[in-house]
Amino acid sequence: MQDALTLYFNFLDAFFGVAWIWLPFVLAVIFFESWLYYIYRFFWLQWDWMTLEVKPPKEIESSPKNMEQIFAGLWGIMGTVGSKYEKYVKGYIQEYMSFELVGSNGEAHFYIHTPKKFRHLIEAQIYSQYPQAEVREVEDYVWKVPADIPNKKWNLWGCRIVPSRDKAGYYPIRTYVDLMDVNKTDEPFFDPIAGLMEVFGKLRQGEQIWLQIIFRPAPDDWQAEARKLSDKLLGKRVPEKPEGVFALDARTWRESFYDVIYSFIMGKPAPLRVKDKKDEPVSLALFLSPGEKDIIAAIELKAGKKGFDTKINFVYIARADIFTMVNVSAPMGIIAQLANLNMNSLKPDTKLITRAYYFFAKARKAYKQRILMRMMRNRSFWEKGFILNIEELATLFHFPTVGVKSPMTPYMESRKGGAPVDLPME
Secondary structure, three states: OHHHHHHHHHHHHHHHHOHHHHHHHHHHHHHHHHHHHHHHHHHHOOOOEEEEEEEOEOOOOOOOHHHHHHHHHHHHHOOOOOOHHHHHOOOOOOOOEEEEEEEEOOEEEEEEEEEHHHHHHHHHHHHHHOOOOEEEEEOOHHHHOOOOOOOOOEEEEEEEEEEOOOOOOOOOOOOHHHHEOOOOOOOOEOOOOHHHHHHHHOOOOOEEEEEEEEEEEOOOHHHHHHHHHHHHHHOOOOOOOOOOHHHHHHHHHHHHHHHHHHHHHHOOOOOOOOOOOOOOOOOOHHHOOHHHHHHHHHHHHHOOOOEEEEEEEEEEEEEOOOOOOHHHHHHHHHHHOOOOOOOOOEEEEEEEEOOOOOOOHHHHHHHHHHHHHHHHHHOOOOOOOEEEEHHHHHHHOOOOOOOOOOOOOOOEOOOOOOOOOOOOOO
């Protein structure tokens, strides 16, 4: 016991004795993170936002391929951040928007929350694919419920939705392409949002469901990383990235610090570091199972399309007297339809879910609920998201196809057309 205490105090003496080495780095990291939060928020607060509602045409016979083309066009907003100076000194962040599915009092609505300067781009993309749709500015729906939820009259349940397999999202989820049956000519497409529209249609007065899909264009670097993943699964040798000057200096300091601590505690020099060389096969392609080959092919297919950094928020809000968890499990089950068990799926993030157990459970749950509600209202997104490509986004957000029976969705009933060319103008 005495030896253990002596060893412990020797470690503390050594650790704090070299605080002049590690403490500046710790303080620098804290300052840097605080600085980024401040300048990002300052830049974000200057944006001028608006909310658009899209009323889709009543009879849409096409698949979500049209919506995929819309997302491909919206990738054009890429380029807000031009240099490291703009990002880390001025606080520039890539501008983004949010496509939102909302069920309110038995009706389904399609909203787009966006900086005002992108309105014409959004309208052009939607009208190019859905000429009979209507896009109009509306009041932001998030402010139509009390700000202090949860309270005695209102309750909520919500979460952030994240990939289950990898945080980056390089493994694909199931998409609308996987839900098409080419052998059926009368109804070839199984619409994944059909069930969600049915849930929206059954909401009572005082019940709402919000699904916010917040996204920004991702630089094409992610595609190279995804291909590195497929090469790794194939067993290819990935060439090591040359170590830069700063990385080499940081590694040298880190190893020197470790050697000093080791020598002080153990009373002998630290062992020499020898890098092991492993003899690996050039490729594992001959030994892969059919399922593993499908995974590699799917990753490469995903990397072949434009991608977006994405954040997905979900919340169910209702009056306390009619609040039911059935309206939580139903949408979660619908999202589970997009699970590809060999690859990826979407699930609630356990760190950002409105539940708590054991100590001070009620107070902690209420705190999480208010945090989530503030996130849903602000729609802030300067942290790192996960990658969804345009095909995956179109699967999550598209207008109901002709096979979806949802009478409470506001549709465009009348046909719209352009004005005559020779119309007199005053």
